[in-house]
Amino acid sequence: MSMAIDSDKAVSKNPMQRILKAFIDIRELTLLFMIAVIIIVMANLNPYFLSVSNFRALSVGMAPTAIIVIGMAILLASGGFDLSVGSVMALSSTVVAMMMLAGYSIPISVACSLVLGAAVGFSNGMLITGLGINPLIATLGTMSIARGIALVLTEGFSLSSLPKEFGWIGKASLGGFPVLVLLTLSLILIFDLAVRHTRFFRQVYFIGANEKAAMLSGIHVGRVRIIAYVLTGVLAALAGVLLASRLMSGTPTAGNGIELQVLAAAVIGGASLRGGEGTILGAFLGVVFVALINNSMTMLAVSIYWQMIVIGAVLVSAVALDMLIRGRRG
Template sequence: MTLSAQSSTPERMPLFRRGLKAFVDIRELTLIALIVTIIIVMANLNPYFLSFSNFRAVAVGMAPTAIIVIGMAILLASGGFDLSVGSVMALSSTVVAMLLLAGVPIPVAVLGGLILGAIIGVLNGLLVTGLGINPLIATLGTMSIARGIALVLTEGFSVSSLPASFAWIGKADIGGFPVIVLVTILLVVFFDLAVRHTRFFRQAYFIGANEKAAMLSGIHVTHVRIILYGLTGVLAALAGVLLASRLMSGTPTAGNGIELQVLAAAVIGGASLRGGEGTILGAFLGVVFVALINNTMTMLAVSIYWQMIVIGGVLICAVALDMLIRSKRS
């Protein structure tokens, strides 16, 4: 019996290690486990945590971040990133609100806000690919410009008194679920499937993994990157429109610091700052994870300033874990 037990141990250990390695490598499974753990722990600490109203508030609050992280995840996969998303979100919400106050029909105003986001995104792409400016510097500059324009247009004040019908986008429910949450889920599902099954979005991963090899294989790296930056700008603008509809005001200070949360969520979800990795589903689960951490700290009466420290620490840990996993693989 002893010999049998000893001989079976070496066979079991590799299987256990393979299972553990697969669990760590598949970031979505790791995040689901962490999310479930947070829910179980908080359910014991605070019964209100499991209430429908709390989950609804968390879902509605994280919707703009979840929409923006879609574009950020694809950009990271291609080897780039965008720090201007929060400012684009604020500027688009402000411009849409001002157009509505001027009597512009809602569809036209919303379209104008999305076009503005696309223009800023394409500008970022041109700065990075055309002029060869580092994405950090290029998007940091457009972040400051977009935020400055929003503040100049409004003199720092929110634009309110919007048409009542505009609230439907951000406040209405369908079957008991907020429209803003349903729109977010549809976008996540659509882009996750598109990234997995369409040739164009798969090119982003080839570019991020090896740009020179991608060029030699016939991929138009410049065109793909410009389109991806434009898409990120559109998604940031859409998040701004939905936020303006929910708050019924265009706020020039909206989205301040959201780029940190978006980056943290994308990296936690499996995206790499070196490019070539990550999924939309993983990035979305990263947003859920970060939102639950914020909600947990709020319910435990943790100061908002400590929440910022925790999110920064989570980002550092996520990047460190990503680097450790990469070094182990190589």
């Protein structure tokens, strides 16, 4: 009894330890603190950083990544991941432009692009759950195929002269806020609530935490994983459509390397490569963190090549931190 009392006293005498533990265990708090630090530092280094135009460009630019990271966070929670998201984004951007230029209406063109994204996601799910192919190999293959199709269809050229009405979502504003950003924030909110409160997404976490136990409890592991991959494909396709709307062109080279940024953001936000952890809010804050780093380096005139090195280092550091935290909990 006395040992328990002494232990309680020790904890009560160390409020800083409790605060530090909260920051380590609750990744969202850590990210909010780091984001605040970046903003404060950059505000002193470059007065233009806090301008409305910079934050508008920053938020619009990171919208496609924020949409894709929703699906990636869900996949990571299930114990999988998808490297084809950038290529699906490019392919959907190309297809929606080609269909409109061919005379199809905007709704039909957008719907076909989203269906195409779902088809790629379904293919990934079947390769991984049906044939047992490793997610790395399966999605690496579909990444190459999707990018190749986009390049073959356009011969490597962007498709422009799209209908003006198509640019409304990508360029319009409501109450001073870009529609694209409002749509992205709405998706983040909807999926964050869904992950926290719906039965299906709880199954995703069960599968990621212990697949065998999930199967014994009656969860259809294969079906849930396929749905997760389909959802990720649809979100990647939606990001491509929105990007085409903003740029008013279909770009077969769009999203090149975005899978690295999405993975980095999701892991930084608390998702684990081993599955069973992570939130949509945390993944979104990870996107904000990565976007702020890129924006800061651009404003400080850091070479784009160094930016790639920094993002890679951030990803490795995030995975290492995740492993250390898991070891500490164990």
